[in-house]
Amino acid sequence: MAITKVGMCGLGQMGSGIAEVVAKAGVTVIGYDVEDQFVQKGLGRINKSLSKAVEKGKLDESTKGEVLGRITGTTNLNDLADCDLIIEAIVENLEPKIELYKKLDGIVKKEAIFASNTSSLSIIEMGATTNRPDQFCGLHFFNPVPVMKLVEVIKTVATSDATFETARQFGEKVGKVVVSCADSPGFVVNRLLVPYLLDAIRALEAGVATKEDIDNGMKLGCGHPMGPLELTDFIGLDTIYYIGEILFAEFKQHHYASPPLLKSMVKAGYLGRKAGRGFYDYSK
Ligand code: 3HC
Helix, strand or coil: CCCCEEEEECCCHHHHHHHHHHHHCCCEEEEECCCHHHHHHHHHHHHHHHHHHHHCCCCCHHHHHHHHHCEEEECCHHHHCCCCEEEECCCCCHHHHHHHHHHHHHHCCCCCEEEECCCCCCHHHHHCCCCCHHHEEEEEECCCCCCCCEEEEEECCCCCHHHHHHHHHHHHHCCCEEEEEECCCCCCHHHHHHHHHHHHHHHHHCCCCCHHHHHHHHHHHHCCCCCHHHHHHHHCHHHHHHHHHHHHHHHCCHHHCCCHHHHHHHHHCCCEHHHCECCCECCC
16 A cells, blocks of 8 residues: 555654655655644754754755655644545553554554654554554664654554555664564564663662763764663663663563662653753753
8 A cells, every 4th residue: 555644643753853854755744742832842843953954954855845845743632534644653651552543443544554752662452452463563763763764663463464565664674673573562673772771770779880981982983973871861760660660560580670860760751852861960
């Protein structure tokens, strides 16, 4: 099936990034969020990102205008009725996701595909609450979406081959390299990344080295663009804590368990860059 119109549910950091790369690939996008202030914030984020690309000479003004012209915003789910693909990137919590999918199932045309950008929740648990589990898959993008080259395409036990193939081709169309994954918690990247980040926090907690030395160790010793504590601040301490809890609940293995330091920092509101404070201070 040709994907010519995408409904992007949730216009936060991830959703606006996904909407941007989809529109850049020539596909019409309608971005949905629950309140107009979130829609406007998401559209503003896309505009800013495209303007930065123009400033850097990576995009010309007229192309920017064309990309923006392909994106509209709405707070009305009914406006998504004729979309070929719905990508959902709302709050990382099963209950509101299922509630949204049940509504969408009654609104969006029968042949449309639903894809969740969840980082660790079970895709089939969402898909099974709709009348189209065979047309349900995962499309997991990485932050910042315009920069990171990967998308994980997740096939559940119920996803049809045709749905998976359409999703895979769509991932390539929006300029990403596709990794195919089974519907297993954390898929490929977070299954490996999250225990590494948790171990870095454990090393800090145990006094093995300072935060700067832990980060420099991995940046300079292994060529990572960010050290693990910087990266945890970038992703959000709450997000890492939450994904760790999901992985631990599933696998019951120590390396997925959150260290007490992470829990304390989350409780204190030191959530990383977005909060102005995490392992590092971003208040300036
Ligand atoms: N949107 C668009 N472009 C952006 C951007 C954004 N939000 N942030 C950075 N960029 C671009 C810059 O414009 C710059 O482009 P240029 O090379 O053409 O000039 C390029 O990216 C590099 O940016 P900077 O020079 O400002 O800074 P850095 O060199 O430090 O790179 C970074 C920033 C790309 C974020 C880099 O540090 C990096 O790759 N960090 C690791 C990010 C990562 O691991 N992400 C995955 C997180 S896990 C995840 O998302 C899964 C989830 O489920 C938890």
